Amino acid sequence: MHVETKLVQAGVGRDGTTGAVSFPVYYATAYRHPSLGQSTGYDYARTANPTRTVVEEAIAEAESGDAGFACASGMAAIHTVMGLFSKGDHLIVSLDLYGGTYRLFEQVLTRYGLQFSYVDLRDLRALEDAVRPETKAVFIETPTNPLMQITDIRAVSVIAKKYGLLTLVDNTFMTPYCQRPLELGADLVLHSATKYLGGHNDVLAGLIVTKGAELSEKVRFLHNSIGAVLGPQDSWLLLRGMKTLALRMERHQSNALAIAEKLREHPAVAEVFYPGLTDHPGYEIQSGQASGYSGMVSFRVRSAAQVAPFLEHLRIVSFAESLGGVESLCTYPATQTHADIPQEIREYVGVCDRLLRLSVGIEHPEDLIADISQALDATLSLIAGECTR
Numbered sequence: 001m002h003v004e005t006k007l008v009q010a011g012v013g014r015d016g017t018t019g020a021v022s023f024p025v026y027y028a029t030a031y032r033h034p035s036l037g038q039s040t041g042y043d044y045a046r047t048a049n050p051t052r053t054v055v056e057e058a059i060a061e062a063e064s065g066d067a068g069f070a071c072a073s074g075m076a077a078i079h080t081v082m083g084l085f086s087k088g089d090h091l092i093v094s095l096d097l098y099g100g101t102y103r104l105f106e107q108v109l110t111r112y113g114l115q116f117s118y119v120d121l122r123d124l125r126a127l128e129d130a131v132r133p134e135t136k137a138v139f140i141e142t143p144t145n146p147l148m149q150i151t152d153i154r155a156v157s158v159i160a161k162k163y164g165l166l167t168l169v170d171n172t173f174m175t176p177y178c179q180r181p182l183e184l185g186a187d188l189v190l191h192s193a194t195k196y197l198g199g200h201n202d203v204l205a206g207l208i209v210t211k212g213a214e215l216s217e218k219v220r221f222l223h224n225s226i227g228a229v230l231g232p233q234d235s236w237l238l239l240r241g242m243k244t245l246a247l248r249m250e251r252h253q254s255n256a257l258a259i260a261e262k263l264r265e266h267p268a269v270a271e272v273f274y275p276g277l278t279d280h281p282g283y284e285i286q287s288g289q290a291s292g293y294s295g296m297v298s299f300r301v302r303s304a305a306q307v308a309p310f311l312e313h314l315r316i317v318s319f320a321e322s323l324g325g326v327e328s329l330c331t332y333p334a335t336q337t338h339a340d341i342p343q344e345i346r347e348y349v350g351v352c353d354r355l356l357r358l359s360v361g362i363e364h365p366e367d368l369i370a371d372i373s374q375a376l377d378a379t380l381s382l383i384a385g386e387c388t389r
């Protein structure tokens with residue numbers, strides 16, 4: 001079956017007693033045992049819940065993995081996975097990283113004795129140079145957020161295997177509709193399902209997918225032991241969202257490409273970052289490892305003075321901090337998603353105060369282009385002279 005079909009059919013025919021096509025929400029936290037030593041498969045809701053099971057199986061199938069785990073948020077999923085590591089262990093992490101992940105690593109997990117090195121994973125030499133005796137894993141975000149840099153998942157997985165490291169991929173931006181890291185050699189995939197998988201800006205959720213029996217059992221133990229699991233109503237909302245993922249991603253992507261091309265022509269814009277543009281430096285790798293380019297577009301205006309008026313003039317696109325929903329949103333990484341990354345590091349990786357990030361929704365492309373163009377036009381008088389990076 002194709003991923004579209006797997007996602008649409010998730011949970012259909014699974015409720016044997018009623019035949020409900022939309023799988024029901026099970027609120028029960030406790031389950032009667034048939035007799036001593038027997039179980040229906042459900043005992044206590046932290047360990048397993050029937051509605052959650054359907055979502056977990058759906059994401060495992062969609063990602064070509066062996067087991068799926070639904071968590072209370074993307075951060076809960078990442079924190080759960082970090083339970084695989086112990087004091088003194090070292091991880092190599094994408095340099096241009098989601099701000100919340102950076103905050104969890106630097107402000108929480110370093111206190112537990114984990115160590116993190118941030119490396120531009122487009123540079124495979126730099127990756128090998130960063131490996132230490134205590135290195136246990138490589139954590140990849142590709143495309144990176146917000147600069148849309150592309151990491152070669154196959155190549156990183158080969159190097160990771162050579163040194164006995166796990167390859168962990170945050171696949172939030174691409175989703176299994178466009179990219180399946182486990183098929184490319186990764187061991188574990190993470191999602192903020194709050195974004196494209198949920199898709200409607202109405203559910204906070206995280207997902208983990210593992211490959212291999214041993215790793216799956218380890219994560220199963222952590223998921224139950226830590227307990228940052230997804231509740232039944234949220235599991236149902238996520239499942240409903242996942243059913244339309246394929247259709248949504250196609251529209252997100254065609255809209256994003258149209259907008260990226262328009263932005264490039266606009267005199268108020270200095271640079272555009274979208275991996276679906278054929279001259280994007282990661283285009284070849286992206287095309288070789290993914291079947292699409294997703295709906296995230298970043299761009300730099302020419303002067304930081306343009307940012308506030310641009311955001312104020314937007315009518316359809318909302319100035320808001322998230323991504324992946326049907327509604328178009330615009331984020332200002334410097335003060336929103338990446339505010340917890342120190343300014344020197346932000347500027348070094350290129351998340352400067354002229355960078356804006358669009359999560360392109362599924363509205364009509366002409367309406368989005370008209371909205372963004374008029375907001376950019378309103379900033380033209382403010383360009384003080386061309387800025388350099």
Ligand SMILES: *Cc1c(COP(=O)(O)O)cnc(C)c1O
Nearest residue numbers: 073074075098100172192194205
């Ligand atoms: C949003 C996001 C997260 C965190 O997920 P939450 O659901 O907000 O906890 C992690 N990684 C990426 C790439 C994200 O965009």
